[in-house]
Amino acid sequence: MNVLGTAIALLVTLGVIVFILLFGQSPQLRNGIIGKLHTFLTIQGPNTLFSTLKGVLGSRNWKRLVGCWEYCFESRNPFLQIFFLILTGGSIGLFLKYALPHIPGPYLHPIHLYIIPTQIVSLYVAYYIACSSNPGIITKDNLQQFLQYYQYDGILYEPKECSTCQFQKPARSKHCSMCKACVGQLDHHCFWINQCVGVNNYRYFFFFLFTLTEFCAYGAYLCIQIYHAFIIEWGLDKAYMRDKATGNTVPLPYYKAMLHILQKDRVIGSIAILACVTSFVVFLFCLYQLYLAGRGVTTNEAFKWELVEDSIDRGELWVEDDVQMVDANSATSKNKKKARTQPTKRKIESLDQLDNIYDRGFFRNLNDVFFPPTLHRIKKNKSA
Numbered sequence: 371m372n373v374l375g376t377a378i379a380l381l382v383t384l385g386v387i388v389f390i391l392l393f394g395q396s397p398q399l400r401n402g403i404i405g406k407l408h409t410f411l412t413i414q415g416p417n418t419l420f421s422t423l424k425g426v427l428g429s430r431n432w433k434r435l436v437g438c439w440e441y442c443f444e445s446r447n448p449f450l451q452i453f454f455l456i457l458t459g460g461s462i463g464l465f466l467k468y469a470l471p472h473i474p475g476p477y478l479h480p481i482h483l484y485i486i487p488t489q490i491v492s493l494y495v496a497y498y499i500a501c502s503s504n505p506g507i508i509t510k511d512n513l514q515q516f517l518q519y520y521q522y523d524g525i526l527y528e529p530k531e532c533s534t535c536q537f538q539k540p541a542r543s544k545h546c547s548m549c550k551a552c553v554g555q556l557d558h559h560c561f562w563i564n565q566c567v568g569v570n571n572y573r574y575f576f577f578f579l580f581t582l583t584e585f586c587a588y589g590a591y592l593c594i595q596i597y598h599a600f601i602i603e604w605g606l607d608k609a610y611m612r613d614k615a616t617g618n619t620v621p622l623p624y625y626k627a628m629l630h631i632l633q634k635d636r637v638i639g640s641i642a643i644l645a646c647v648t649s650f651v652v653f654l655f656c657l658y659q660l661y662l663a664g665r666g667v668t669t670n671e672a673f674k675w676e677l678v679e680d681s682i683d684r685g686e687l688w689v690e691d692d693v694q695m696v697d698a699n700s701a702t703s704k705n706k707k708k709a710r711t712q713p714t715k716r717k718i719e720s721l722d723q724l725d726n727i728y729d730r731g732f733f734r735n736l737n738d739v740f741f742p743p744t745l746h747r748i749k750k751n752k753s754a
Contacts, residue, residue: 397680505568586649593642666729
């Protein structure tokens with residue numbers, strides 16, 4: 371298998387594993403092969419590995435390994451941030467060494483010499499902001515602001531206490547075991563930025579996703595245009611080949627010319643492939659996040675709604691409605707029948723019967739994400 375085939379196979383395998391880890395617990399997939407693979411990757415496989423290692427290493431080395439595991443996978447650490455910086459820094463360095471000398475070229479204007487440094491700076495600025503901004507950590511000082519703004523819907527959220535933080539959890543919040551804190555309107559914990567994505571930094575997270583997508587797409591465009599120039603410089607636009615099927619001499623197809631260049635100059639080609647794949651994957655994820663935000667749903671809530679739908683399918687979801695009952699035997703001073711409220715239970719047959727009270731309309735939802743209310747702009751507590 372050539373280098374390109376190996377790279378594609380590795381990326382596909384990694385994508386499948388990430389898909390299984392992210393969606394293997396969803397009600398639609400957990401009873402199938404995806405759910406079984408998720409159980410193996412997260413429970414059965416690690417348990418078997420740990421049992422084997424515990425017997426081989428002994429108790430003292432085992433405790434050290436457990437401590438290392440907890441730091442690497444159960445608490446905040448900068449490993450993926452370092453990996454991101456190495457990957458992007460290495461790619462940028464290779465681009466500057468091997469690709470930049472070909473700019474300007476037949477298909478690239480000299481203005482790109484000014485755009486490229488701007489792109490590099492903007493990527494790292496966006497990444498720094500996403501990593502350093504407060505996601506909306508809830509403390510005892512700002513708890514009442516969150517409780518007043520976020521109402522309980524009685525479906526996904528009901529009043530209850532966070533056993534770790536020792537205070538009432540506001541609606542739409544969640545305690546993050548990695549950050550060791552409750553986060554307002556938590557979407558998810560992002561390992562790439564080493565913190566949660568919540569009400570305060572959701573917009574900065576989108577800014578980083580958009581910047582990364584645009585940066586990689588721009589880099590891929592430059593590399594492809596450089597390859598396009600190679601076709602002219604190397605005379606491949608005038609090259610011919612013999613068609614094996616007909617035996618006739620035909621002009622060299624464009625894609626074969628590109629493959630020929632890739633065999634001769636693999637560095638620029640590898641950068642282009644990595645940039646294309648990264649841009650495509652991050653773009654799809656960005657669209658998914660925008661779709662959820664437009665519906666007034668976080669990633670955490672999307673999973674909760676799937677559980678609700680699963681309960682409806684099993685016929686296990688009932689809700690209480692307050693019904694006004696009239697007591698004919700009692701009357702007010704004005705001789706009017708007295709009304710009283712009596713709760714009645716109603717079985718939910720479809721998800722359409724439930725309302726998402728946090729959905730204020732597509733554009734208003736996005737406005738709340740990109741321009742959150744002033745009460746959420748709370749400075750990070752030093753003790754958090």
